[in-house]
Amino acid sequence: MKPTHAASALLLTLSTLLAGPAAMAADRAKITDACKAxxxxxxxxxxxxxxxxxxxxxxxxxxxxxxxxADLAKQAGEKKESKT
Structure with a gap:
């Protein structure tokens, strides 16, 4: 994956997880913990x-x-795998 594609995937995951519906609360909590600082x-x-x-x-x-x-990339990979 090209660096620009990786960055786009990270940002898409961040957007989805931080601003997604209540059903994704656990995922948002993981991202928030990893990126809290x-x-x-x-x-x-x-x-x-x-x-x-x-x-x-x-x-x-x-x-x-x-x-x-790194955590955002991991989350993006898990989301991608769950869709296949």
Missing amino acids: DIKKLCPDVKPGGGRIAACMREKKDQMSSECK
């Missing part, structure tokens, strides 16, 4: 809801920690 650091004044945190993180994707990016 990044969200706090990169988007401290962003009010949760309406996809605002996901939008902020998309804007600052280049500043995300490797741990957060």
Whole structure:
């Protein structure tokens, strides 16, 4: 996968998991735990809801920690596998 495709997959996963429906609460909690420090650091004044945190993180994707990016990539892979 090209780096730009990987980044797009990460952002799509982040958007889906952070702003998705209530049925995905467990997945959102995993992402929030893995990226909690990044969200706090990169988007401290962003009010949760309406996809605002996901939008902020998309804007600052280049500043995300490797741990957060790795967890998002893992989540994206698991989602892809569950669809096949």
